[in-house]
Amino acid sequence: MxxxxxxxxxxxxxxxxxxxxxxxxxxxxxxxxxxxxxxxxxxxxxxxxxxxxxxxxxxxxxxxxxxxxxxxxxxxxxxxxxxxxxxxxxxxPAGGFFTLDEVPDGDSLWMLSTGTGIGPFISMLRTEKPWERFKRINLVHGVRVAEDLVYQGQIEQWQQEYPGQLGYQPVITRENIPGALSARIPELINSGQLSNALETPLDTSAQVMLCGNPDMIKESRAALAELGLAKNTRRKPGNVTSENYW
The missing domain is CATH 2.40.30.10 (Translation factors)
Incomplete structure (x- = not known):
C-alpha cells in the first residue's frame, strides 16, 4: 500500500x-x-x-x-x-529491482549510464557492497555536453580511496573533450573502444548494469549479446541487468 x-x-x-x-x-x-x-x-x-x-x-x-x-x-x-x-x-515504500542483490558475482562490474541514469550507480557506490564484491568497477556516463557530467568530485574521491579499483569513463556525444569518448555507448561496445579505454575485458567474466535512455539500453543489450553476455533474470542468471530511466 x-x-x-x-x-x-x-x-x-x-x-x-x-x-x-x-x-x-x-x-x-x-x-x-x-x-x-x-x-x-x-x-x-x-x-x-x-x-x-x-x-x-x-x-x-x-x-x-x-x-x-x-x-x-x-x-x-x-x-x-x-x-x-x-x-x-x-x-x-521504495520500488524497483535494479539493485546489486539481483546481480550475480563476476570479476568486474560495469555501470553504464546516460544522463540522470547515473543516480542509482552513485547510490550503490556510496555503499560498501560493490567494493567488497568486485575486483574492478567501471563507471561509464554518457551525456551530450560536458556540463552534464555530475558527481565529478565524488568520483575522484572514490578513485583515491580505492586506487586501481574504480575506472571512470565519460562519454560526450556533442563536444570533443580530452579524456572523453565521443561515440554512443553501444558503438563503443561494438568497436572495443570501451573495454580498451578502461583496460578491462568485457566478456562473460563481467557483470553489466545499464540505466538510462531506452534506446541505449536496447542497443547495448544487442552489442553485449554479440560478446556472449546474456540478459540476467531471476529464473536464468546472466551478465546484463538493466533499467529504463523513462
Whole structure:
C-alpha cells in the first residue's frame, strides 16, 4: 500500500542548465541502493507524481535525487524551483529491482549510464557492497555536453580511496573533450573502444548494469549479446541487468 511522507528541501544544487540535485530530509525509511520513489507536488490542487531513483545511500540522513529539468515538464520544472525549506512529498515504500542483490558475482562490474541514469550507480557506490564484491568497477556516463557530467568530485574521491579499483569513463556525444569518448555507448561496445579505454575485458567474466535512455539500453543489450553476455533474470542468471530511466 502506497503511503506518503513529507520532506523538506535542504539544498537545490544546480549542476548545469538542465540538471540539478534536489536534496531532502524526511523521516527515515528503508530502501536499497538503486531503488526509486515518487516525488509529489501539489499543483493547482492536484497531486502530481514522478518517479526518481535515489542517489544517496540508504544510511544517509539526506536524500539525494539527480533530476533532469524537462522543458515544459509539468513536475521537473516545479521541482527545479524549490528552495530550502520548501515541502515535497515522497511515496513509500521504495520500488524497483535494479539493485546489486539481483546481480550475480563476476570479476568486474560495469555501470553504464546516460544522463540522470547515473543516480542509482552513485547510490550503490556510496555503499560498501560493490567494493567488497568486485575486483574492478567501471563507471561509464554518457551525456551530450560536458556540463552534464555530475558527481565529478565524488568520483575522484572514490578513485583515491580505492586506487586501481574504480575506472571512470565519460562519454560526450556533442563536444570533443580530452579524456572523453565521443561515440554512443553501444558503438563503443561494438568497436572495443570501451573495454580498451578502461583496460578491462568485457566478456562473460563481467557483470553489466545499464540505466538510462531506452534506446541505449536496447542497443547495448544487442552489442553485449554479440560478446556472449546474456540478459540476467531471476529464473536464468546472466551478465546484463538493466533499467529504463523513462
Amino acid at each position: 502506497i503511503q506518503w511522507i513529507s520532506g523538506k528541501v535542504v539544498e537545490n544544487y544546480r549542476w548545469s542548465s538542465g540538471v540539478f540535485s534536489l536534496r531532502v530530509v524526511a523521516e527515515p525509511f528503508d530502501f536499497k541502493a538503486g531503488q526509486f520513489v515518487r516525488l509529489g507536488l501539489n499543483i493547482g490542487g492536484e497531486q502530481l507524481l514522478r518517479a526518481y531513483s535515489l542517489a544517496s545511500a540508504p544510511d544517509e540522513a539526506i536524500l539525494d535525487f539527480v533530476i533532469a529539468e524537462v522543458e515544459d515538464g509539468e513536475v521537473s520544472t516545479k521541482l527545479a524551483q524549490l528552495q530550502p525549506g520548501d515541502s515535497v512529498y515522497i511515496t513509500q
